[in-house]
Amino acid sequence: MILAGGRIYPTDEQSHILETLEETICQTRMNETLDTETVIDAIDVLGRRVAAGEFDALIGSLDLGKAAEEMLASVKLLSRGYLEKKVVTELGTQFFVPAHNEAAFGLPGIEIRPVPLGTLFHIAAGNLDFLPAYTGVEGLLTGNVNILKLPQADSGVTILALQKLVEIQPKLSPFIYVFDTPSDDLVTMKRLAAMADGIVVWGGEAAVAAARSLAPVGAKLIEWGHRLSFAYLSGDWQRKTDDLTALAAHIVKTGQTLCSSCQVIYLDTEEMDEIRTFCNAFLPYLEAARRKYPINDIGAAAEMTLQRYSAELESYLTGKRQAEQNIYRGFQCSLTACEDSELALSDLFGRLAVKRLPYDSILPVLRRQKGCLQTAGLLCDEEDRAQLTDRLIRSGVNRVTSVGHMSATFVGESHDGEYPLRRYVRMANVEEQI
Numbered sequence: 384m385i386l387a388g389g390r391i392y393p394t395d396e397q398s399h400i401l402e403t404l405e406e407t408i409c410q411t412r413m414n415e416t417l418d419t420e421t422v423i424d425a426i427d428v429l430g431r432r433v434a435a436g437e438f439d440a441l442i443g444s445l446d447l448g449k450a451a452e453e454m455l456a457s458v459k460l461l462s463r464g465y466l467e468k469k470v471v472t473e474l475g476t477q478f479f480v481p482a483h484n485e486a487a488f489g490l491p492g493i494e495i496r497p498v499p500l501g502t503l504f505h506i507a508a509g510n511l512d513f514l515p516a517y518t519g520v521e522g523l524l525t526g527n528v529n530i531l532k533l534p535q536a537d538s539g540v541t542i543l544a545l546q547k548l549v550e551i552q553p554k555l556s557p558f559i560y561v562f563d564t565p566s567d568d569l570v571t572m573k574r575l576a577a578m579a580d581g582i583v584v585w586g587g588e589a590a591v592a593a594a595r596s597l598a599p600v601g602a603k604l605i606e607w608g609h610r611l612s613f614a615y616l617s618g619d620w621q622r623k624t625d626d627l628t629a630l631a632a633h634i635v636k637t638g639q640t641l642c643s644s645c646q647v648i649y650l651d652t653e654e655m656d657e658i659r660t661f662c663n664a665f666l667p668y669l670e671a672a673r674r675k676y677p678i679n680d681i682g683a684a685a686e687m688t689l690q691r692y693s694a695e696l697e698s699y700l701t702g703k704r705q706a707e708q709n710i711y712r713g714f715q716c717s718l719t720a721c722e723d724s725e726l727a728l729s730d731l732f733g734r735l736a737v738k739r740l741p742y743d744s745i746l747p748v749l750r751r752q753k754g755c756l757q758t759a760g761l762l763c764d765e766e767d768r769a770q771l772t773d774r775l776i777r778s779g780v781n782r783v784t785s786v787g788h789m790s791a792t793f794v795g796e797s798h799d800g801e802y803p804l805r806r807y808v809r810m811a812n813v814e815e816q817i
Contacts, residue, residue: 384563386542389549389556394563397571404560405578408502408528411557417499417526419479423466425552426520429544430461438547460517465794470524472795473802479526483815494813499526500603501580503807506532506566506594507541508585515541518583523558525807530575531561572597581605581807605806610642610757610799611726614786615740617651617771618764620661626762627665629787631672633760635716639731642799643758643782643790646729648718649740651763655720658737662711662718665737670713673733678715724748726756742774749778757799760786 385392387400388407432438459465470478479497486492503522507515515533519541522529533541542561549556564571576582576597584594587609598604614630630645637644650661711718716733726749729735740748749756756779763771772783781800784791 384539384542384561386545386549386559386561389546389553389559391542391546397562397564401571401574404530407557408578411528412501415554415557417523417554417558419470419524419526421552421554422520422523423463423470425548425555426461426466427463428551429548430458432547433461434458438543460513460792466524468794470804473804474525474808478808486815492815494815496811496813497808498811500807500809502528502530502578504530504532504575504579504582506582506584506586506590507534507537508590513540513544514585516544518585519545519559519561521803522583522807523555525804526558527581527807528558529560530578531559532566532572532575533561533563535565537563566593569597576602583607583807603806607799607803609755611646611728611752611755612643612758612760612782612789613647613649613726614645614760614762614789615649615651615745615771615775616661616762616786617742618767620650620762621664623762626786627668628672629785630760630762631665631668632676633787633789634669634735635672635676635733637790639729639733639735641790645760645786645789646735647726648735648737649724650737651742652739653741655722655739658720658739659709662720662737666711666713666716666718669716669718669733673713673715678732726752742771745774746778749775749780753779756780758782758784758789760784760789762786 385394385397385400387404392400481497482495484493484495505515505518505522507518515531515537519529519531531541531545545559545561549559562571562575564575566572576594577599579599579602581603582594582598583605584591585607591606591608594606595604620627630648634645639646648661648665650657652658709720711720717730719734719736721736721738724738724740724744727736759775759780759782761768761771761775761783762785775783781797782789
């Protein structure tokens with residue numbers, strides 16, 4: 384389906400819509416301005432209606448499974464308080480009010496006029512069902528026209544959410560266009576990219592590389608690539624049973640598919656014996672969490688089996704077979720005690736590595752993944768928290784949380800160390816006439 388001008392169209396209308404889309408966008412940008420307050424009003428109304436259960440039947444019809452619960456739990460992202468705090472944190476107060484610089488060096492003064500970047504082409508990822516809609520919302524908050532390319536795995540919630548938003552506030556309709564174009568339809572992708580002043584791409588290296596190949600000269604490429612996150616345990620972790628329970632729940636509930644999901648558990652030690660002790664102690668926590676949140680998705684279960692078989696086959700062929708005594712298997716989960724300290728993507732779905740990373744090695748080791756670090760879940764003695772937090776941040780980590788809140792959303796937080804709204808605007812300077 385396609386959303387254009389506030390209306391839903393079948394996919395086969397795409398060519399017809401694209402024929403006039405650039406002209407339509409130009410008319411919007413010449414004659415209309417979208418202010419932040421209008422956007423916040425509409426989103427807040429939508430959020431309150433979602434929270435009240437008005438769309439429960441529609442959401443249920445999309446067969447989202449657990450994702451529906453996560454989406455409803457994230458309705459706070461649509462609240463006025465959250466959005467106003469986000470705008471003030473990222474842009475300050477009255478950002479779009481022109482400011483004036485005094486004359487200097489015998490020259491006239493200038494007016495500093497903040498304006499939208501223009502037209503944003505969002506290439507969204509599919510690891511969160513509400514992410515495509517939310518990246519479009521960020522574009523709306525900054526007054527941009529937004530062209531959104533849906534991920535292949537989109538469940539239909541994006542068009543549903545944005546359609547309802549336009550119904551609430553029709554002024555938004557000329558600023559939102561949604562297409563379900565496949566990524567391999569390069570002709571259409573290039574046509575959409577050619578209309579953009581900025582291309583917002585979410586995804587891994589392949590997605591970013593593809594966006595770079597599409598970007599026309601002069602278009603700003605805004606990359607939100609995949610990131611790696613981990614848990615870091617120091618001190619007397621054995622007694623922190625609530626934290627270990629929370630870490631296990633985080634691992635299995637996220638499936639380790641988010642940028643903020645724990646991929647590796649690090650221990651502040653140089654001893655392999657402590658790594659093995661931890662694996663024996665933590666496996667029951669992981670099993671308990673998995674029994675509470677079992678894998679019911681046949682696709683995920685099949686992927687888990689296939690990955691395990693492929694890894695074992697590769698290890699036999701390469702002669703680098705992982706010693707069985709270093710693998711701790713449980714119900715739909717496992718831990719592997721590793722000799723190395725490298726941060727890498729896990730096998731997902733409750734299977735992850737446990738490694739040594741003594742305090743003095745934190746920065747040298749993590750620096751090898753510079754630019755790819757996101758969240759560190761920290762479990763430590765309270766007197767060591769400030770020092771460990773500082774070392775992790777100096778190493779390139781952008782978020783430090785408790786181990787149970789690694790994927791939590793906080794009001795006013797940055798995204799991978801940057802404020803998205805800042806990247807979606809530009810500053811125009813106008814010479815003042817004397």
